[in-house]
Amino acid sequence: MSEAKYKRVVLKLSGEALAGGEGSGISPVVVQSIAKQVREIVELGVEVAVVVGGGNLWRGKVGSEMGMDRATADYMGMLATVMNSLALQDSLETNGVETRVQTSIEMRQVAEPYIRRKAIRHLEKKRVVIFAAGTGNPYFSTDTTAALRAAEIEAEVILMAKNNVDGVYSADPKVDSTAKKYQTLSYLDVLKEGLAVMDSTASSLCMDNDIPLVVFSIMEEGNIKRAVLGEEIGTVVKGRN
Secondary structure, three states, X not given: OOOOOOOEEEEEEOHHXXXXXXXXXXXXXXXHHHHHHHHHHHOOXXXXXXXXXXXXXXXXXXXXXXXXXHHHHHHHHHHHHHHHHHHHHHHHHHOOOOEEEEEOOOOOOOOEEOOHHHHHHHHHOOOEEEEEOOOOOOOOOHHHHHHHHHHHOOOOEEEEEEOOOOOEEOOOOOOOOOOOEEOXXXXXXXXXXXXXXXXXXXXXXXXXXXXXXXXXXXXXXXXXXXXXXXXXXOEEEOOOO
């Protein structure tokens, strides 16, 4: 059995990744595929935390553009992430992976409240921990949640699984055929060039806490395991230079 490069990781999934080709909603087939891939890395002895977006169900930014109060729209987005997290938890446990959902907004009937030390204890017991409801505050994305939680639990890397691209490009490859794919980047490059990897708050948080980021496609089965093994897939973002 191959040896994992990382002992503790944060897996960042966009909400759209759970929708698959449907664009919205939750695809049971896709969620099952992700659960099986997570089980593969748990079986390697990797401690796994997951942060899921909610864009397949609701986008706070869209609500705000429609005239809704921004804070209210963002709280609705946080609730969408809880729904996605529960769906992923169910699939993981169906696949024999013990899982806990922790929410930044308390809803004890469905999940534990987020407690850092308890989350770390779950990870040490080889349970997958899914962090839901963002940071619990409006105006912060789930990218920032992933960066914050990675720093808090001392994760060695953030694995950013994308559903529509296989790395970081100089421009949108679907629009610009001359777009260049990067193998490695620094966070300063990302911020200077305005690359659409993660928002600037999340990028700064990762840079300041020296947390590397691996951006890759979730559409090819086995990619999560490849990323954990340290194989050259996607784009690696780290450091200042």
